[in-house]
Amino acid sequence: MYRIGVDVGGTFTDFVMENTDDLSVAFYKVPSTPDDPSRAIACGIGEMLERNGVDPRKVGYVGHGTTVATNMVIEGRGVPTGFLTTEGFRDVLAIGRQTRPSLYDWSVRKTEPLVERFRRVEVGERLDKNGEIIRKLDVEAVEKLVVTLRDSGAEAIAVGFLHSYRNPTHEKAVRDIVRRVAPEMYVSISSEVVAEFREFERFSTTALNAYVGPRTQKYLHRLRQRIREAGISVEPLTFHSNGGLLPVQTVEELPVLTCLSGPAAGVIGAARIGARIGESEIITFDVGGTSTDVSLITGGKPQFTSSRQVSGHPVRMPMVDIHVIGAGGGSIAKIDDAGALTVGPVSAGATPGPISYLRGGKEVTLTDANIVLGRLNPVALLEGRMKVDRSLAEAAIRDQIAGPLGLTVEDAAMGIIKIATVNMSRAIRSVSTEHGHDLSGFSLYAFGGAGALHAAEVAQECGLPKIVVPQEPGTLCARGVLLSDLSRDFVRTVLKVADSQSWDTIVSMAEEMRKEGAEWLEEEAMTGSRQDLQVSLDARYHGQSHAISIPVPSFGDNAIDAFTADFHAAHEDQFGYGLPDHKVEVVNLRLKAICFVEKGGANSAEPGTSLADARLETRNVYFEDGWHETTVYRRTRLPHETQISGPVIIEEMSGTTVILPAQTGRLDALGNIHITTTN
Secondary structure, X not given: OEEEEEEEOOOEEEEEEEEOOOOOEEEEEEEOOOOOHHHHHHHHHHHHHHHOOOOHHHEEEEEEEOOHHHHHHHHOOOOOEEEEEEOOOOOHHHHOOOOOOOOOOOOOOOOOOOOOHHHEEEEOOEEOOOOOEEEOOOHHHHHHHHHHHHHOOOOEEEEEOOOOOOOOHHHHHHHHXXXXXXXXXXXXXXXXXXXXXXXXXXXXHHHHHHXXXXXXXXXXXXXXXXXXXXXXXXXXXXXXXXXXXXXXXXXXXXXXXXXXXXXHHHHHHHHHHHHHOOOOXXXXXXXXXXXXXXXXXXXXXXXXXXXXXXXXXXXXXXXXXXXXXXXXXXXXXEEOOOOOEEEEEEXXXXXXXXXXXXXXXXXXXXXXXXXXXXXXXXXXXXOOOEXXXXXXXXXXXXXXXXXXXXXXXXXXXXXXXHHHHHXXXXXXXHHOHHHOOOHHHOEEEEEXXXXXXXXXXXXXXXXXXXXXXXXXXXXXXXXXXXXXXEEEEEEEEEEEEOOHHHHHHHHHHHHHHHHHHHHHHHHHOOOOOXXXXXXXXXXXXXXXXXXXXXXXXXXXXXXXXXXXXHHHHHHHHHHOOOOOOOOEEEEEEEXXXXXXXXXXXXXOOOOOOOHHHHEEEEEEEEEOOEEEEEEEEEHHHOOOOOOEXXXXXXXXXXXXXXXXXXXXXXXXOOOOEEEEEOO
């Protein structure tokens, strides 16, 4: 059987195919098709199967990570959406929290709500904080409002009522009304999207889910159809932001779960591969065409968060904690109004892309600078499948950057790389040193199309002693999909002090959630698979505002004592102090339902015979101290455990690794490059 992992990026769509019989792995990339990402997926799968002589009927698994929903929010391409809420709460989405996006920058404005005010309407109903009905739902009024919203052009409706996380009765009744009165409209209710307190975040997440729902459904329908047309009979799975896979039906109902889908797969892949090679303290460094995504792995485990923002809109969902900045291969370099050189956050993307890609690009990008300096192949990428033109990039850098600043082309291009390095390093510090972690104990795990290209200088800038570059780094997010399990998260708000009286209630709620998780697994899990239900409690000291998550492996004897002890220890570890005599409040109860997917083993990479055999050419490459005659190696031909002294360029299909003059590298038995600084 063959298993295929796919990651849809802003510039390229990446593929990894694994043969479960002999554990061989194939890698592939094609340019993304932003107008319809399913085209690139179907095209790439078809080409990869053909190149490797694989019968589509032998494919038994397809999983994919996608940023389709996220891109819709960023680019404002969701559908017109209506919002039904409790009377008096129409403007919660606009008011938000008493915070400003940038405290000292008066020019920065709060993000406008996804739902315009004329489509935010109030409903006669009310629950108290315990979920008891104070005012019954006005069914007749809801019917009229749904018709009004439909006639206004709305294609989706979000429903968010006060305290519905305690009692979803009214929201479910409205959902049924929408399906009866306007069955063509997509409907999303907050009690099913995120059953937690904090109205603003709950309403925002639900509105976002409705906003992207219809077009996500259409995308998934096209994807399923194209995969069937390719001769593959299995249904595709979709990677979600909390590090697991979901079936299509769940994603169609809850597309908001896929925000940061692709980057999260890379972090999971890095953690799994890191465990195989004995690396447990890792900074993941994923550089693509449009962004740099960094995350922290400690003790072999990724860090998670329960909320973040997507293009300024709060999303209250458990997800891998990833810091994203606008710095990638397509980041545009230009001189700003003050005469300073800037790089990003705006990107040339897949279309038109960098100038050197010969697709009509007109603005200098980070990729163009790397090609001009010889760090990237100046003739072709993707093993010759994608032609590039160095002369066009050089002329553009001379005209747009070097000339106006009075610099040589080399200094201008090197300046672009230095600025990008500083921006990327700042992102790394934001997830590490700013949280009390000493970077000298971490390895930089570099992947994405441009991660290994910039890792050497970023590691020097941050003081990281070691770099690890996985095999075919540009496809690691797709590989991470193959290393992940089917899972879904459930949550319920508790808001009770943990004591002997409340603990029975918490245990009862946990049992109810276990039943809910078990039902989902029964419906969606793969036949014969191993399954698990993992419970955790979000807790805080009574009076605090924000909580931390504590796993609860068992609710047996002394469970409450074990939980409170774990909380005190976790609080001290995270914040530097604990209050063992203070009351602990349970905020939310969380359950993760997991279906463990059968994965391939850790297959060794075939070693090359010698460095001489791996040598492709020698070319001039520009480093900080000038031009160096530099050996270029083909990665797949490198021998294992042989020291490679910089400066060196190592090329493969999905990425290019740079080893600086003061660094050395070696290839391990699993195909990972380990780079260390020699001084």
